[in-house]
Amino acid sequence: MGVIYPIISYDTNYASKYSNSGNYTKLISPVAGTTEKTQGVVTTTETVGSKVDYTQASNWFQGGATKEDFSTSKVDFYTVTIPKLKINSGTVAIGGEDLSKSLIQYPGTALPGKRGNSVIFGHSILPIFYDPKNYISIFSLLPTLKKGDMIYVSYDGVSYTYQVETMFEVLPTDIQVLDQDSTDSFLTLVTCVPPGDPAKPKRLVVRARVVPPQ
Numbered sequence: 704m705g706v707i708y709p710i711i712s713y714d715t716n717y718a719s720k721y722s723n724s725g726n727y728t729k730l731i732s733p734v735a736g737t738t739e740k741t742q743g744v745v746t747t748t749e750t751v752g753s754k755v756d757y758t759q760a761s762n763w764f765q766g767g768a769t770k771e772d773f774s775t776s777k778v779d780f781y782t783v784t785i786p787k788l789k790i791n792s793g794t795v796a797i798g799g800e801d802l803s804k805s806l807i808q809y810p811g812t813a814l815p816g817k818r819g820n821s822v823i824f825g826h827s828i829l830p831i832f833y834d835p836k837n838y839i840s841i842f843s844l845l846p847t848l849k850k851g852d853m854i855y856v857s858y859d860g861v862s863y864t865y866q867v868e869t870m871f872e873v874l875p876t877d878i879q880v881l882d883q884d885s886t887d888s889f890l891t892l893v894t895c896v897p898p899g900d901p902a903k904p905k906r907l908v909v910r911a912r913v914v915p916p917q
Contacts, residue, residue: 829899842894865911888913
């Protein structure tokens, strides 16, 4: 019951809130596969016969960027701070895809402060194991964010402030959430939900907009 309760809690408190937001239709969970737990990290099959390792960012959206897209000759970094989640200067890697070592910027998305959509992936596990300094669990409490919460990004010596505007769930096939919007500078945070329940995986999307300097 200790493992099941956080999953039921997520479904009760958050799932219905995020399932029908914006232009996204009601989500239908894919066929549940088998689950396996190794050193506290749960993997699963999203479709029968295909094991998925969610510590690798290229596995998060079907038909999205490949493993090769995440690999660059030079890996750069910036940091993100989310006071409500007690995340202080979490490292975001540009290039690479190992979510057990850092947050990951999705390839081809805008850099912070630029017009477009900066997309950051972060891993999550059961909220009872949350540690904001551990990248395996860093986004486990992402569902607790609300509209108006602040996110701070430091990139290339410049600090940017973003404010959460909307939150919603999508299926792993809904890669349109990664599209660019050049009307402003946006920040999108993505993690798997419900945390710790890979049998019916969805993606929680938190969309924030840059706050103009005063």
